[in-house]
Structure formats: C-alpha cells, structure tokens
Amino acid sequence: MSKLVEVKNLKQYFPAPGNSLFSKRYLKAVDDVSFYINKGETLGLVGESGCGKTTTGKTVIRLYEPTAGKIIYNGEDITKVNMLPYRRKMQIVFQDPYASLDPRMTVADIVGEAIDIHKLAKSKKERKERIISILERVGLNSEHANRYPHEFSGGQRQRIGIARSLAVNPEFVVCDEPVSALDVSIQAQIINMFEELQEEMGLTYLFIAHDLSVVKHISNRIGVMYLGKLVELASSYELTFHSLHPYTQSLISAIPIPDPQVSRTRQRIVLEGDVPSPLDPPSGCRFRTRCRYATKICAEQEPEFKEVDNGHFVACHHVTK
Amino acid sequence: MSEYLVDIRNLRLSFFTPAGEVKALNDVSIQMKQGEVLGIVGESGSGKSVTAYSLMGLVPEPGRIISGTIDFNGHRVTEMTEKQLREMRGNEISIIFQDPMTSLNPVYTIGNQIEEVILLHTTKDRKAARERALELLNLVGINEPHKRLRQYPHELSGGMRQRVMIAIALACEPKLLIADEPTTALDVTIQAQILELMNDLRKKIGMSIIMITHDLGVVASMCEKIAVMYAGKIVEYGTAEEIFYNPQHEYTKGLLMSIPKLNATEHEKLIPIEGTPVDMLMPPQGCPFAPRCNSCMKICLREMPPYTDINADHYSACWLLQKEAYESLKGGVAQ
Numbered sequence A: 001m002s003k004l005v006e007v008k009n010l011k012q013y014f015p016a017p018g019n020s021l022f023s024k025r026y027l028k029a030v031d032d033v034s035f036y037i038n039k040g041e042t043l044g045l046v047g048e049s050g051c052g053k054t055t056t057g058k059t060v061i062r063l064y065e066p067t068a069g070k071i072i073y074n075g076e077d078i079t080k081v082n083m084l085p086y087r088r089k090m091q092i093v094f095q096d097p098y099a100s101l102d103p104r105m106t107v108a109d110i111v112g113e114a115i116d117i118h119k120l121a122k123s124k125k126e127r128k129e130r131i132i133s134i135l136e137r138v139g140l141n142s143e144h145a146n147r148y149p150h151e152f153s154g155g156q157r158q159r160i161g162i163a164r165s166l167a168v169n170p171e172f173v174v175c176d177e178p179v180s181a182l183d184v185s186i187q188a189q190i191i192n193m194f195e196e197l198q199e200e201m202g203l204t205y206l207f208i209a210h211d212l213s214v215v216k217h218i219s220n221r222i223g224v225m226y227l228g229k230l231v232e233l234a235s236s237y238e239l240t241f242h243s244l245h246p247y248t249q250s251l252i253s254a255i256p257i258p259d260p261q262v263s264r265t266r267q268r269i270v271l272e273g274d275v276p277s278p279l280d281p282p283s284g285c286r287f288r289t290r291c292r293y294a295t296k297i298c299a300e301q302e303p304e305f306k307e308v309d310n311g312h313f314v315a316c317h318h319v320t321k
Numbered sequence B: 001m002s003e004y005l006v007d008i009r010n011l012r013l014s015f016f017t018p019a020g021e022v023k024a025l026n027d028v029s030i031q032m033k034q035g036e037v038l039g040i041v042g043e044s045g046s047g048k049s050v051t052a053y054s055l056m057g058l059v060p061e062p063g064r065i066i067s068g069t070i071d072f073n074g075h076r077v078t079e080m081t082e083k084q085l086r087e088m089r090g091n092e093i094s095i096i097f098q099d100p101m102t103s104l105n106p107v108y109t110i111g112n113q114i115e116e117v118i119l120l121h122t123t124k125d126r127k128a129a130r131e132r133a134l135e136l137l138n139l140v141g142i143n144e145p146h147k148r149l150r151q152y153p154h155e156l157s158g159g160m161r162q163r164v165m166i167a168i169a170l171a172c173e174p175k176l177l178i179a180d181e182p183t184t185a186l187d188v189t190i191q192a193q194i195l196e197l198m199n200d201l202r203k204k205i206g207m208s209i210i211m212i213t214h215d216l217g218v219v220a221s222m223c224e225k226i227a228v229m230y231a232g233k234i235v236e237y238g239t240a241e242e243i244f245y246n247p248q249h250e251y252t253k254g255l256l257m258s259i260p261k262l263n264a265t266e267h268e269k270l271i272p273i274e275g276t277p278v279d280m281l282m283p284p285q286g287c288p289f290a291p292r293c294n295s296c297m298k299i300c301l302r303e304m305p306p307y308t309d310i311n312a313d314h315y316s317a318c319w320l321l322q323k324e325a326y327e328s329l330k331g332g333v334a335q
C-alpha cells in the first residue's frame, strides 16, 4: 500500500476576533496534526463541533493555506506549489447540498462547469456525454439534467453535489459531513453510493462526520479530534472496540445504540462540563479539564501523539501499552 | 372521560397552502398513560411536530383540523377557548425545542426568563420566585446558579442553554413534557448529559414525556413506547422491544436495516430504503409507503391498509399483515 496523502505537523491558526495591532492572539483550529491516507483507503475524522474537522479537510486540499506543516500528495510536497494541476485531483463534497449549489444553474450546468474549468471535454458532444454518464453513476438520469436544484429532494441534491465533484475524475475526495443533513432512510443510499464509487473509481476519501456509527461503517481507519488536536488514530475496529484515549472512550459510550436492551444496560461515561474555548485551551493535555484520569503531569506537559500498538496512535500520558 | 393522559383520536389536519392542500396528519390516534415516555420517530415532514403541537392546541397557519378529537388529562383540547389553552400550556404541558437559542429571548437574563414563568404560573412573590429559579437550575445540573441567573443566553454554551430551557419547561411542574428534537443540535457527549438529566427528572417528578426525534438510538435508550410515522400516518406503534426486535411494518423494518450499527463487528452493507420521501402535496393513493416498498401488492396502491393488532401493545398498518391475518383465519371464521 502506498500513501496518497500525508500531512505532517499541520497547523491552521486563524487570527482571533478583536485582535489589535499590538496583541495578536490566534485561534488554533488545527494544531500540529499528522496523519496519512493510503491509496484507495477511507480515513474517517470524528470529534465534536468546532474541534477542527472541516478546517483540517480544507487545509489538506489547500482551500486554506496552512500556517505551518507539510502536505505531501503522491510523494510530492505540495505545501507551497501552484495548486492548479492538483485541483482536479483533490475535490470536496459539502454537508449542505443546497447552499453549495447555485440555484440559477441547471444540473447540467453545475456538473458541466467543473468539466469546463478543467477542460476535460473536447467537444459539446463529449461534454454532454460526460455529464450524463456521471449523473447516471450517482443514481440520477438525463431527464434530471435540465432541472434546477430546488426541484430536487435533499438526497438528490447531495447526489448532484457528488456528481459535480466526481465529474472531473478526482483521486482524492474530502467528504465533509455529506450525509448529516439527510433523513436516515436516505443516508444509507448515499453511504452505499460512496462505497460503490470508491470501488469503481479507485477513490481515496477523507470522510468527516460527527456521527461515529456512520464513520465507523465507511472508514478503514479513524482519527479522533479534540480542540484542534488529533488525540487517537486506529483502525475502525480497534477504535470502536479497544479505544485507549479517555476522550474516545467517553465519546463512544455516549452514543445511543439503536437497541433497547443494549442501550439501557450499557455503562455510560458521562463527561462533565463543556468543551473549553479554542481561544483559550487548557495547558498540557487539552482534554484534562474533563478527564477522569487527569493528574499533575496532564496540566504541565502536552502528551505526545505516539504509536502504542501496531498502527494505533494515542496522545495521553496515562496510556502505555 | 378518558383513562389516558393523552388521547388523540382520528386526527386529520391539513395545511391549505397556495400550492394546494397538504394533508399533514392523516387519521392519527395516540393514547398515552400518565408517566409514560413515548417516542415519535419518522422522516422529515412526516408530521411529528404537528402532532405534538396540536396536543397543545397549536395549529400554525394555514393549518386546520379537519376532524378528530384531542383529549388531554380529561379535557377536550379541540373545544378549549384561547384562555383555557393558555392555562393548559403554562400549567400542564411544556415544550422544549431543538434550538434553545430561538426560544430564549436574547435581551433578558436567564433569571428574568425563568422567574417570569414562575411568577405567571405558581407564585406571585418575587423572592420565592428567585428561590425557585435557583432550585430549578440546581435540578437541571447547572453549576454556579447564582451567577447564571444574571447571564444572557449568548453567554451560555448550547448544552447549558438546553438545560435552561428544560428548567423553564419544568417551572410549572407539567404533567407532560414535549421534547421536539431536544438534542439534535448538540454534540453526543452533551446529548448524553441532557438525556441522562431527562431520565433522572422523570424518575424524580414522574411526568410523562413525548420525545420527538429521528435518532433511533435516542428512542431506544429513552422510550417505553414508540410511534413510527410516515407521511402523516402512524404506521406502527408498540413497545420499544416490539419495535426493535419484532418490527412489522415494511418502513420500520427498512429503517432499522438502513442504519449503521456501532456495535457491529463485521462490515455489513447497509440496505437502504430506495426512492424518495413522499411529496406531501401529491401523496400516493393507498399506503403512503407503497412506492418505496419492496413487498408492495396491488391493493397497497389502491387502498389505505387498516391497523392490525399484533398484540395488546403493538399494532401496524400494512396489507401484508392483513393477508397473514386472513390466512391464519382460513378455514376458521372469516368475517
């Protein structure tokens, strides 16, 4: 297996609101994050609202310029290069299909625009064929081509958004909460479609969602973020059944299981309090203010993100294996 | 008089929109005993919120009740005056919404908002109202309640605001709490806190709860009874165990098969429900689920299936069950 995407010590700092010329404060949305994604693999990214999932996804494909760190794509350092040759290969699908589709454009125009930008069709005829073929691939058809986004249901709009991203034959797709806004019965259709398209087109995904059940289903490996940090990363199985980080453990135990007997007898680790402000994160381990195991060292030193088992990475002072 | 706390019978409710009539509720009946926790699940637009609001006498424009009755605590809601409705809403039924920010007033302190409700419904004494407000904030697990009383909604986190909403909802000691997607906007670890709080309160106070959600995990962990709605109709009703371990309606079965399960050890392909949700302006004749149903028969496209009792606490509206019922009667007494 070879790595398609790799980030090393990635940082994305935003200037904090209310900055003056003399005091510059930063919101460290992504702070020193490292991971890789193999070709054809799906890496899931989970964590609570505001922990930096979207920012990570956008920075990896350089929709944001990284504050620090390295991005390596297919063996090449692309941290500073002109992105034009890479844009086509690296695509993103957003959560809200409606907000990301221009209401005045027909479906054919929306999908065709991407084809035009990357000059992927030599003739009108080829352009049209390409549009129809991608629409069919995502479960729509040629009759849908001349309609407008508002004429479609939520699930169909998400298909249009996916068609737009896939029309340019990408290799790597950042999927940012692509099913979160959909009804449960429609979610499964779209999840299956992502899986089928991956097989057909050999795609590599960074799959972002806050629903761990969905992420676990679709991902080979999963990374867990907390306040801008990656705190644990392991295979989906290891992460769901043998998680090591106290935050991951409470996250998993908090998920209501759709099975009355299981969910009523299950032990929950209920976390006290809320996620601290990212403008003023706790010293040392960022999770320590809510952690059951926190000791003195947790406040003093930042735990290192290290491999404790084959392919299982954790950042916690009290995990040793 | 009804033995039930909630007794909705054959409710039909439509919205008369410029584009046409939206039959939002199509013959909905719900019975609920005192102290019960009922979960209502179903797709977006299936009528969950409209059902719950009608129970409070709230029918948003351009909606109208076409037929049916709604009884609450022995009183006929459908015949109450505006004044009686207001009294019922303040004293006997409370509601919490998905987004606490839209229901809290941004320009008043938390204290003002809780005390106002208390002054309106229980006591006229300001000092007693303040005491009670502190007590309520304690009850819902908010630390430093003295400080919180002086804060404004935007100064609190999402989970904290939802706790405040619950405190306000409990101020009048309601018999019934309606929770409309109370945790959908919250992170799972905060959701777990709020669900635990609701379970605790229920044990302490003994109130009934209607829990509206699309999250099957939430209903499984919270509710004794579950009503599954599809296109304005309750297609299946039963205990949580019956719905999860012995589902009878094709939509319920499909729903359970289409969700990824965290505790699954193997990767199993999800089995989605094909097709798209019902266009409520042009609902199909017959069973509303027919166009998406793999077992659809001719009769399903023509006629609405009647309810079949599976057992004393479980019924479902699907023609397949009628067929089975008919076949099991074969040779016996067919009516």
Ligand SMILES: Nc1ncnc2c1ncn2[C@@H]1O[C@H](COP(=O)(O)OP(=O)(O)OP(=O)(O)O)[C@@H](O)[C@H]1O
Pocket: A014, A015, A027, A029, A047, A048, A049, A050, A051, A052, A053, A054, A055, A056, A210, A278
């Ligand atoms: N363009 C921006 N400018 C300033 N701050 C930002 C920007 N984008 C994100 N942030 C902040 O960075 C942090 C991480 O945000 P991000 O959107 O990456 O979180 P997320 O994990 O995707 O959350 P959610 O689950 O809510 O989508 C948040 O505190 C957010 O407010």
Ligand SMILES: Nc1ncnc2c1ncn2[C@@H]1O[C@H](COP(=O)(O)OP(=O)(O)OP(=O)(O)O)[C@@H](O)[C@H]1O
Pocket: B015, B017, B022, B024, B042, B043, B044, B045, B046, B047, B048, B049, B050, B051, B060, B061, B062, B063, B214, B280
């Ligand atoms: N004020 C209104 N005007 C017109 N139609 C309405 C109005 N309120 C609700 N409806 C319609 O009534 C139906 C039922 O709506 P309801 O809000 O009960 O759905 P729901 O099951 O709560 O959905 P959700 O999960 O999205 O909250 C929908 O088809 C909706 O479009």
Ligand code: SF4
Pocket: A245, A246, A247, A285, A286, A287, A288, A289, A291, A292, A293, A294, A295, A298, A303, A315, A316, A317, A318, A319
């Ligand atoms: S480092 Fe300390 S505070 Fe952080 S998760 Fe581990 S035990 Fe908890």
Ligand SMILES: [Mg+2]
Pocket: A053, A054, A055
């Ligand atoms: Mg995001």
Ligand SMILES: [Mg+2]
Pocket: B048, B049, B050, B180
């Ligand atoms: Mg609703």
